[in-house]
Amino acid sequence: MADSILFDKDANVTGSGLCTVCKGSRRLCGKDRCPLMIKFYSRQRTMPLIDAKDLAGCSPPAVFVGRYGYPKVDIGPLLPPEFGDTSILDTPERWVGKSIDEIADMRFRLVRGKFRIDATNFKAGGKIVNDIQELALTERPLEVEAAFSRKPSGRIVLDDEVQPFGPSARMEGMKKGNGRFERNLEKNFYDIDLNATGAVVNAYNNGTLISEIQKAFAVGTMGVDRNRRFVPTRWSITAVDDIIGKDLLKTTKYNETIDEYRVYQWEQLDNRWCIIMMPCTWRYELIEAWYPNTTWNPAGRSVEIISDCEFFDGRSEYAHIGGCYYAARMAVNELLLREGRTAGVVICREAHPGYVMPVGVWNVRENVRAALTTPPHKYDSLNGALAHIDRVMDIKQKTWIRHSGILKDWLIQRRLDEYY
Numbered sequence: 310m311a312d313s314i315l316f317d318k319d320a321n322v323t324g325s326g327l328c329t330v331c332k333g334s335r336r337l338c339g340k341d342r343c344p345l346m347i348k349f350y351s352r353q354r355t356m357p358l359i360d361a362k363d364l365a366g367c368s369p370p371a372v373f374v375g376r377y378g379y380p381k382v383d384i385g386p387l388l389p390p391e392f393g394d395t396s397i398l399d400t401p402e403r404w405v406g407k408s409i410d411e412i413a414d415m416r417f418r419l420v421r422g423k424f425r426i427d428a429t430n431f432k433a434g435g436k437i438v439n440d441i442q443e444l445a446l447t448e449r450p451l452e453v454e455a456a457f458s459r460k461p462s463g464r465i466v467l468d469d470e471v472q473p474f475g476p477s478a479r480m481e482g483m484k485k486g487n488g489r490f491e492r493n494l495e496k497n498f499y500d501i502d503l504n505a506t507g508a509v510v511n512a513y514n515n516g517t518l519i520s521e522i523q524k525a526f527a528v529g530t531m532g533v534d535r536n537r538r539f540v541p542t543r544w545s546i547t548a549v550d551d552i553i554g555k556d557l558l559k560t561t562k563y564n565e566t567i568d569e570y571r572v573y574q575w576e577q578l579d580n581r582w583c584i585i586m587m588p589c590t591w592r593y594e595l596i597e598a599w600y601p602n603t604t605w606n607p608a609g610r611s612v613e614i615i616s617d618c619e620f621f622d623g624r625s626e627y628a629h630i631g632g633c634y635y636a637a638r639m640a641v642n643e644l645l646l647r648e649g650r651t652a653g654v655v656i657c658r659e660a661h662p663g664y665v666m667p668v669g670v671w672n673v674r675e676n677v678r679a680a681l682t683t684p685p686h687k688y689d690s691l692n693g694a695l696a697h698i699d700r701v702m703d704i705k706q707k708t709w710i711r712h713s714g715i716l717k718d719w720l721i722q723r724r725l726d727e728y729y
Contacts, residue, residue: 367450369399374527376541380429385422401671416473422455422480428539445524447488454484469667470543493517494525501534509552547632557642562591564651570688572697575680579663587653594618594715602662618714636674644681
């Protein structure tokens, strides 16, 4: 979503002139805070520092690969106008507990340089391509200088799949310092006979952060040499979550089941979560409820609910919910692997009006991970677990069941264990 802004999906609001009348102070759209003002203030703090055609700073390190026009896409570094340890700016594993304002302030400081390449023939791109690849593999923040054809400007990118970032400009050249590669990513880079799936799994199993693997995957540093491609960042995020989740399932789905019904609850960024685990063979579902005046239900008058699920044999079609489905599935299987168990899992998510802007799939992955580190509430029956849902969620169990493939199947379908 390389050229999107917050209200691309809210034409009824902006087109009506409501924002002009409100001016961010009267909350006429119903949101607790004006998303445009969050964006504005973050940008105002950054723009005086990038009011030039040249920019120098320490990249976290971070890179971005666009998707429009694929395979002809824009690639480039994400660069803040500051030096020092900037690693937190592109490490979402460290963002749980931060507010929307803090996340916006961090990410909008990152300026995107753009350089056009053919993603399927990237080696023809020359030195800049090599520099981008090396930046994505580097372990710590790295000094980068970028020369732009004009001053960075334009819309601030907001997307439910990728982390937001700030203004951009076409890049005429870049210089970077020397840094040490992350050891697992370096090994994958030089192993030109290892396929991309094996490279992702090996890096993950050896402790590389998922956000680091996603960057390396995006810039064509994994896979058999002749098959290497640059992959749009949006696609690489979901691909890595999916690959890791499927690899974990090779083990977890054949484990013994848990012994009780569990409910894990969590709240962050005005998103409320309840994760139900059932003592049965693997099945999984993510149900999202978007309240009016939230990012993806800006002008609605009722709660919009969407769900996707899979049973033991998995699914063959891409989930309608998108990358969040695969991020949450991966996080759930991390817990099941640690416990040596399997379960049926239903994740209920309420996105309330305080979630005024999308911050990326990491929000789902890391908050589901965080939820699963808390002590679960345990019950002897599904009725007990659903009663817990009634107590902590605004939406009641009847509505969740109506929109759920897993819960309806569990409540209606007879099972062999009922006869013993």
